[in-house]
Amino acid sequence: xxxxxxxxxxxxxxxxxxxxxxxxxxxxxxxxxxxxxxxxxxxxxxxxxxxxxxxxxxxxxxxxxxxxxxxxxxxxxxxxxxxxxxxxxxxxxxxxxxxxxxxxxxxxxxxxxxxxxxxxxxxxxxxxxxxxxxxxxxxxxxxxxxxxxxxxxxxxxxxxxxxxxxxxxxxxxxxxxxxxxxxxxxxxxxxxxxxxxxxxxxxxxxxxxxxxxxxxxxxxxxxxxxxxxxxxxxxxxxxxxxxxxxxxxxxxxxxxxxxxxxxxxxxxxxxxxxxxxxxxxxxxxxxxxxxxxxxxxxxxxxxxxxxxxxxxxxxxxxxxxxxxxxxxxxxxxxxxxxxxxxxxxxxxxxxxxxxxxxxxxxxxxxxxxxxxxxxxxxxxxxxxxxxxxxxxxxxxxxxxxxxxxxxxxxxxxxxxxxxxxxxxxxxxxxxxxxxxxxxxxxxxxxx
Amino acid sequence: xxxxxxxxxxxxxxxxxxxxxxxxxxxxxxxxxxxxxxxxxxxxxxxxxxxxxxxxxxxxxxxxxxxxxxxxxxxxxxxxxxxxxxxxxxxxxxxxxxxxxxxxxxxxxxxxxxxxxxxxxxxxxxxxxxxxxxxxxxxxxxxxxxxxxxxxxxxxxxxxxxxxxxxxxxxxxxxxxxxxxxxxxxxxxxxxxxxxxxxxxxxxxxxxxxxxxxxxxxxxxxxxxxxxxxxxxxxxxxxxxxxxxxxxxxxxxxxxxxxxxxxxxxxxxxxxxxxxxxxxxxxxxxxxx
Numbered sequence: 001x002x003x004x005x006x007x008x009x010x011x012x013x014x015x016x017x018x019x020x021x022x023x024x025x026x027x028x029x030x031x032x033x034x035x036x037x038x039x040x041x042x043x044x045x046x047x048x049x050x051x052x053x054x055x056x057x058x059x060x061x062x063x064x065x066x067x068x069x070x071x072x073x074x075x076x077x078x079x080x081x082x083x084x085x086x087x088x089x090x091x092x093x094x095x096x097x098x099x100x101x102x103x104x105x106x107x108x109x110x111x112x113x114x115x116x117x118x119x120x121x122x123x124x125x126x127x128x129x130x131x132x133x134x135x136x137x138x139x140x141x142x143x144x145x146x147x148x149x150x151x152x153x154x155x156x157x158x159x160x161x162x163x164x165x166x167x168x169x170x171x172x173x174x175x176x177x178x179x180x181x182x183x184x185x186x187x188x189x190x191x192x193x194x195x196x197x198x199x200x201x202x203x204x205x206x207x208x209x210x211x212x213x214x215x216x217x218x219x220x221x222x223x224x225x226x227x228x229x230x231x232x233x234x235x236x237x238x239x240x241x242x243x244x245x246x247x248x249x250x251x252x253x254x255x256x257x258x259x260x261x262x263x264x265x266x267x268x269x270x271x272x273x274x275x276x277x278x279x280x281x282x283x284x285x286x287x288x289x290x291x292x293x294x295x296x297x298x299x300x301x302x303x304x305x306x307x308x309x310x311x312x313x314x315x316x317x318x319x320x321x322x323x324x325x326x327x328x329x330x331x332x333x334x335x336x337x338x339x340x341x342x343x344x345x346x347x348x349x350x351x352x353x354x355x356x357x358x359x360x361x362x363x364x365x366x367x368x369x370x371x372x373x374x375x376x377x378x379x380x381x382x383x384x385x386x387x388x389x390x391x392x393x394x395x396x397x398x399x400x401x402x403x404x405x406x407x408x409x410x411x412x413x414x415x416x417x418x419x420x421x422x423x424x425x426x427x428x429x430x431x432x433x434x435x436x437x438x439x440x441x442x443x444x445x446x447x
Numbered sequence: 448x449x450x451x452x453x454x455x456x457x458x459x460x461x462x463x464x465x466x467x468x469x470x471x472x473x474x475x476x477x478x479x480x481x482x483x484x485x486x487x488x489x490x491x492x493x494x495x496x497x498x499x500x501x502x503x504x505x506x507x508x509x510x511x512x513x514x515x516x517x518x519x520x521x522x523x524x525x526x527x528x529x530x531x532x533x534x535x536x537x538x539x540x541x542x543x544x545x546x547x548x549x550x551x552x553x554x555x556x557x558x559x560x561x562x563x564x565x566x567x568x569x570x571x572x573x574x575x576x577x578x579x580x581x582x583x584x585x586x587x588x589x590x591x592x593x594x595x596x597x598x599x600x601x602x603x604x605x606x607x608x609x610x611x612x613x614x615x616x617x618x619x620x621x622x623x624x625x626x627x628x629x630x631x632x633x634x635x636x637x638x639x640x641x642x643x644x645x646x647x648x649x650x651x652x653x654x655x656x657x658x659x660x661x662x663x664x665x666x667x668x669x670x671x672x673x674x675x676x677x678x679x680x681x682x683x684x685x686x687x688x689x690x691x692x693x694x695x696x697x698x699x700x701x702x703x704x705x706x707x708x709x710x711x712x713x714x715x716x717x718x719x720x721x722x723x724x725x726x727x728x729x730x731x732x733x734x735x736x
């Protein structure tokens with residue numbers, strides 16, 4: 001019996017991690033006297049930690065009475081969970097970093113200081129006209145900007161110019177439509193590449209290709225209306241068109257299923273297993289370098305659309321949020337910090353260091369003057385793709401409270417299609433599952 | 448045995464206090480909270496709660512995805528536990544022989560246990576990934592992780608491998624404690640190596656096998672989400688989506704707090720139940736010295 005009790009405790013220990021997480025964040029005293037200290041939690045790992053620290057250091061040099069304590073808080077999910085715990089514990093960071101799909105949740109979270117509200121309160125207006133239209137329109141909800149765009153990216157097509165040439169394709173003229181991609185893939189396959197196209201299993205591409213057709217993803221004006229969305233509409237003709245094409249290429253042996261995650265498709269592209277991938281525009285540096293290792297040249301193109309589609313890409317990435325319930329000194333310092341990070345000099349450094357593009361047109365113009373795009377022509381593709389994006393509610397990007405789970409459901413459906421389920425059936429089932437989740441979310445968010 | 452006693456009758460409680468305060472803060476309270484929350488609907492941001500009775504539990508058991516995950520977990524746990532115990536016992540038996548460099552082999556075999564699940568996942572991804580996986584290259588089959596059945600096989604393989612070191616250490620200890628005179632007596636009586644193993648060695652290590660059975664069941668049910676997150680994210684199409692991974696996603700990614708709490712309650716009950724059955728059925732066959 002004693003052993004049974006022991007085992008019971010072991011099991012108890014194993015499951016207690018669930019709420020133990022709530023108490024793991026360290027408390028930091030906020031000095032309310034003149035030199036003000038604020039915390040800034042972000043979700044960028046690796047060399048980006050140092051880059052963000054150096055941006056914060058430059059900010060502190062300009063504002064000697066403000067100390068910014070920068071912390072890498074793990075993935076977007078980890079960061080968000082830690083911020084929520086910290087808010088409950090009464091010690092939230094003044095500024096934190098969140099992914100774009102967390103936007104509607106955060107707007108309704110009750111723990112946020114809307115950015116435009118802070119800008120008015122402290123009379124530090126933000127020149128939104130300087131920002132790229134898709135960038136600033138994503139974070140604008142019913143006329144108000146809630147957070148500061150920070151790391152922004154869109155998908156791009158990356159192709160291996162050398163292998164294109166070998167297959168008799170024009171290396172300076174990447175395919176732009178579904179039919180052109182397919183035709184190029186057929187030629188590449190004929191030239192000896194077994195499965196010439198791939199991208200990682202990610203719902204993001206599906207969402208973007210719906211935006212490109214200027215179709216909504218959710219109801220209530222793509223989640224941007226006065227009511228919270230109540231159902232998804234990705235099982236529309238537009239959604240079916242995307243997957244019919246995508247799965248069709250898979251079924252015909254033109255598309256390699258590399259599964260989820262961000263490493264497999266990059267590796268396949270770098271090894272020449274495939275000649276064309278879709279990936280984030282922030283991969284330009286990485287992919288150029290990995291092809292150069294083999295002496296291959298890389299090109300970039302806009303992500304494909306069906307013939308005649310008139311939409312554009314929506315922005316992906318993350319933004320910086322201010323939490324509420326801080327002293328005016330801290331709020332002002334936080335506002336100054338996010339404004340600084342989105343200004344030209346840090347944005348240019350950020351772009352060069354990471355591949356995310358700067359959020360401001362002015363920063364892009366400065367990069368152009370420096371001759372940056374002459375050296376790095378592939379970066380220009382992402383900008384061009386953004387600049388031709390029309391401003392509509394659909395291309396602003398969809399807002400949805402249950403986005404993370406929706407993405408898993410869509411990805412699961414795509415895998416069901418790989419295994420033979422008809423596209424329309426898979427999409428309808430996915431939509432029904434998401435709709436049930438939305439109803440539940442709308443109820444708990446009102447509590 | 449002489450029972451030591453304390454002169455001050457409060458002293459034992461004071462000595463126990465540090466342990467219990469840690470247990471209460473980090474174990475009892477969080478576990479209690481998880482159980483309590485499973486009967487509530489919870490706002491993921493403010494933490495505002497509304498009593499919902501059995502709503503979450505009913506949701507769980509009427510969700511076909513959850514039920515299939517339930518079955519998958521069982522398949523996964525049985526494979527990992529049975530496969531892991533057999534392989535590690537075999538390896539431990541080999542290591543227990545008098546061979547040159549046994550210490551080196553022992554250290555090498557225990558190594559995988561020291562890896563974090565994320566690193567172990569990365570290693571198996573290196574072997575099996577569809578684009579550049581080495582196993583895919585040599586077998587001519589790329590779809591190890593993108594086909595539902597083989598993906599489960601890879602996950603089981605990874606989880607088993609990851610825990611081998613732990614099992615081997617315990618089995619080695621148990622094997623060292625098998626009394627030599629019993630084995631020699633059997634040998635003199637003419638028992639062959641298999642007979643010696645099954646009638647003597649196996650009987651002497653049965654308490655350890657039982658202990659490992661319980662620990663490995665717990666491991667299979669609770670500690671494998673890191674591997675799955677790196678390798679398959681529960682896919683393809685939910686075919687490696689075992690309960691603990693779904694629970695991890697529902698709490699940490701999907702922020703469905705009440706629902707995740709109910710899942711943890713179910714998982715807890717399930718493993719308590721399995722352990723109880725193991726005690727009831729298996730322990731009778733275990734011989735303690």
